[in-house]
Amino acid sequence: MNPKRYDCGMQYCRCGKSGVLLPKVSLGMWHNFGNLTPYETSRQIVLCGFDNGITHFDLANNYGPEPGEAEKRMGRILKEDLKAHRDELFISTKAAYDMWEGPYGSWASRKHLTASLDQSLRRMGLDYVDLFYCHRYDPETPLEETLQCLVDIVHKGKALYVGISRWPLHALEVAEAYLREHDVRLLIYQGRFHLLDRAPLEEGILEFLQQISTGFISFSPLAQGLLTNRYLNGIPSDSRMMEGRFLKREVLTETLLKKLHALNNVAHERGETLAQMSLAWVLHHPATTSVLVGVSSTEQLEQNIRCLQSPPFSEEQLRRIEEILA
Ligand SMILES: NC(=O)c1ccc[n+]([C@@H]2O[C@H](COP(=O)([O-])OP(=O)(O)OC[C@H]3O[C@@H](n4cnc5c(N)ncnc54)[C@H](OP(=O)(O)O)[C@@H]3O)[C@@H](O)[C@H]2O)c1
Numbered sequence: 100m101n102p103k104r105y106d107c108g109m110q111y112c113r114c115g116k117s118g119v120l121l122p123k124v125s126l127g128m129w130h131n132f133g134n135l136t137p138y139e140t141s142r143q144i145v146l147c148g149f150d151n152g153i154t155h156f157d158l159a160n161n162y163g164p165e166p167g168e169a170e171k172r173m174g175r176i177l178k179e180d181l182k183a184h185r186d187e188l189f190i191s192t193k194a195a196y197d198m199w200e201g202p203y204g205s206w207a208s209r210k211h212l213t214a215s216l217d218q219s220l221r222r223m224g225l226d227y228v229d230l231f232y233c234h235r236y237d238p239e240t241p242l243e244e245t246l247q248c249l250v251d252i253v254h255k256g257k258a259l260y261v262g263i264s265r266w267p268l269h270a271l272e273v274a275e276a277y278l279r280e281h282d283v284r285l286l287i288y289q290g291r292f293h294l295l296d297r298a299p300l301e302e303g304i305l306e307f308l309q310q311i312s313t314g315f316i317s318f319s320p321l322a323q324g325l326l327t328n329r330y331l332n333g334i335p336s337d338s339r340m341m342e343g344r345f346l347k348r349e350v351l352t353e354t355l356l357k358k359l360h361a362l363n364n365v366a367h368e369r370g371e372t373l374a375q376m377s378l379a380w381v382l383h384h385p386a387t388t389s390v391l392v393g394v395s396s397t398e399q400l401e402q403n404i405r406c407l408q409s410p411p412f413s414e415e416q417l418r419r420i421e422e423i424l425a
Contacts, residue, residue, distance in 0.1 A: 109152025116312035231258035
């Protein structure tokens with residue numbers, strides 16, 4: 100492993116008003132850490148990230164396939180490769196999407212969140228995670244039940260920090276106040292924010308997070324690969340779109356393809372790839388703490404990390420990007 104991992108260009112950003120610094124590029128394990136991928140490929144991606152200064156790895160109970168497989172793989176990598184480095188790692192997991200059969204296998208009850216986190220810890224062989232998220236807003240469970248459960252999880256030492264993902268603004272406001280009143284800070288919000296989807300900006304979530312000094316991490320910042328060179332000349336046989344589970348062919352319309360080519364031209368003029376420009380654009384928003392990328396190879400990861408060397412955007416480039424996407 101690379102002893103100079105903190106000396107090779109990774110940058111760290113304070114996560115809101117907290118003691119935590121997160122790498123500006125973090126690694127997500129939603130794809131390529133399940134049974135469709137050789138274990139050695141998953142392992143090399145994690146080790147490549149760590150060697151390049153990525154300290155934050157994002158999981159969820161159900162990442163696979165099979166659900167739980169990504170956490171099992173992470174557990175094995177932690178045991179066999181990174182045992183001596185636990186305190187250099189910031190590991191997150193989540194619960195609230197479907198995980199097991201029956202009435203307690205999903206959503207955000209105390210019963211589900213508590214049992215799911217215990218399962219995650221067992222799969223990863225950990226005593227605690229650094230960050231535990233409620234993965235989605237549950238309109239049926241009283242918010243106080245979910246939030247008190249998050250408080251208790253921190254007080255029991257099973258997670259050092261808590262976050263929420265994909266919650267609407269009104270529930271985020273309640274969460275921040277409840278947790279603060281119970282001496283637990285909301286560390287971070289995880290939402291989808293990229294060139295093609297600005298929902299957290301349009302819904303006022305980013306502005307609120309800045310007001311309350313809470314971090315923001317953007318998931319799928321490359322729109323699952325659309326905002327890269329992957330689909331500019333057809334659909335590669337080894338791509339996520341060809342696999343077809345979460346990225347459907349229908350999204351790649353002629354109109355979108357034209358826009359992607361035009362964005363690619365802007366990226367080339369800036370001396371970088373479309374993936375790098377797309378990540379730099381998300382990081383350029385002052386609310387963003389980190390971009391949470393997924394990759395199917397170490398080459399993709401190394402390329403993405405180089406977005407930290409991207410030149411600043413000129414007003415003219417930002418205007419052209421908006422014109423292309425209008
Ligand atoms: N909170 C939530 O509800 C939620 C939802 C979704 C994701 N997430 C988190 O966000 C993480 C990232 O999501 P994501 O995997 O959708 O992220 P993404 O970075 O938008 O897309 C990743 C895919 O883009 C392609 N790619 C990445 N870098 C590339 C490069 N340099 N050149 C060409 N292609 C490249 C690869 O596709 P190929 O596989 O085709 O090579 C890769 O699998 C997840 O692992 C998870 O941790 C959270």
